[in-house]
Amino acid sequence: MTNKQAGFSFVELMLAVSLAGTLTAIAVPQAIQALDALRTRNAAHYLALRLADARIAAVKRSTFVGMRFEAIAADYRFSMVADGNGNGVRTADIQRGDDPVIAAPDMLAWHFEGVAFGLLSAIPDADGASSSSSDGVRVGSSGVISMNPNGSSSAGTIYVHGRGRAQYAVRVLGATGRVRVLRYDAARAVWVER
Structure with missing residues (x-):
């Protein structure tokens, strides 16, 4: 009768744990970066959808409709308003x-964790010019x-x-x-349409 051992040796177990740890250390930062990029993309598209909704509301109501951006600490709250007079x-x-x-005030932070309004340093604005301001809402003084x-519409660019x-x-193009x-x-150091 032979005494056959079943299972793994301690060395095999430690090798497997080390390999799993190494793969996790490589994969987790990549996954976090991908999730951040996805959240940022979704936030930009959400904002674009809200602006398109304002345009549709203006046409449907046959009146001016605006998207108002209000600075709240280091963030912005935005709401849709209609011309009443x-x-x-x-x-x-x-x-x-x-x-x-005419639509409840909203903030990107309520929907997209870690996404903020602003232009990161060392990135030119969408027109290609270097910018001294990191302000994310560039829609005029109002x-x-x-x-x-x-x-x-009036033209403007919002950075997230x-x-x-x-x-x-x-970007909202004024003429159209x-x-x-x-x-x-x-x-490539360029802005590309998504």
Whole structure:
């Protein structure tokens, strides 16, 4: 009768644990980076969708509809407002209540953890110019992108980034009111449409 051992030796077990640990150490940072890039992309597309909704609302209502961006600490809250008195969407009218909020205020941080408004340092803006400002909302001094009933709008660019190096820009083209999402390709140092 032979005494055959079943199972693994201690050396085999330690080798397997070491191999699993090494693979995990390699895979986890890559997975975290990919998840961050995905969240940032989704946040940019979510913002683009909200801006497109404002454009559609302006056409449907036959009145000006704006997306207002308000600085809240280091973040922004955005809300959709309609022209209530026939003179366009104006900050003073919003504050007085003449231009009502027609969609609940929203923040990217409520939906996309780790995503913030802003332009990362050493990245040129979407026009290719170097920027001294990291401000993510570039829509003029009023903080409002106004959509016209004819489908056109005021122009603006909103930048969002994740915890890593994922950087996106959401652009509203004034003449057409169309919304575009751009991603910064760091390898080629260019903005590409997504």
